[in-house]
Amino acid sequence: MLYFIGLGLGDAKDITVKGLEVVKSAKKVFLEHYTSILSCGKTDLEEFYGRNDLILADRDLVESGADEILEDAKDDTVAFLVVGDPFGATTHADLMIRARELGIKTKTIHNASIMNAIGCCGLQLYSFGETVSIPFWTEDWQPDSFFDKIQVNLERGFHTLCLLDIKVAERSIENMMKNRKIFEPPRFMTVSQAADQLLKIIQKKGDNAKINEDSIAIGVARVGHDDQNMVAAPLKDLLNMDFGSPLHSLVIPGQLQILEQDAVNFLKLKK
Secondary structure (H helix, E strand, C coil): CEEEEECECCCHHHCCHHHHHHHHHCCEEEEECCCCCCCCCHHHHHHHHCCCCCEEECHHHHHCCCHHHHHHHCCCCEEEEECECCCCCHHHHHHHHHHHHCCCCEEEECCCCHHHHHHHHCCCHHHECCCEEECCCCCCCCCCHHHHHHHHHHHCCCEEEEEECEECCCCCHHHHHCCCCCCCCCEECCHHHHHHHHHHHHHHHHHHCCCCCCCEEEEEECCCCCCCEEEEEEHHHHCCCCCCCCCEEEEECCCCCHHHHHHHHHHECCC
16 A cells, blocks of 8 residues: 655644554655655654654655655555645656556545645635746746736636745756766745746736736745744735745735735734
């Protein structure tokens, strides 16, 4: 059996009772650690789980070397741990499909993810449109296709959850070409960086942009943690705000109902 187990958004204690029971009894436990992060590290998880043999599963292992995970699951119980909910990333759906093709039984133990926990900002979940991801720009690569999806959501009156890029266990192009296991330092996009890229796109779109620098957006940080932070402010103001440590997300509100407007007003900085 291959179990996909969500760890929630906060720390080691956010795992469900059912998930913890599987982790304690599984022959092998893999911890996926490139699509998101917890506030605690591998050692804290092992201490809470009562075992010291968690296997860190980076992108290469999950996407290219998944046979190692699947081979063990043919005859024994294997747990695959994912921060948030197991299927917040398509990578994990692919692993599940591959397991089923090999005749390996799978079971999912769900948990909270940013996709549902974002309701804490006061906006109704059923009024969100398509979620978008904002990637880190480079000098040679500055995609803005995600902005078109924000525009479509706004046309329909929907809110947009913007997931901000993270780079964990990433290798440079040179190291990948030479097959060197040398990883770049972790990077996590901030609300400020996301606002900066959005403002540059808005400037380029001109009158075709459905939001501007004065449009209210909601910056959120560390949802599910004790020091969770949320601020509603014009995009131009978010540009200069420090939301602290990762992970950050950004919400672009669409048409607001009365209660939603009250919630947004509550999140605005008091002058």
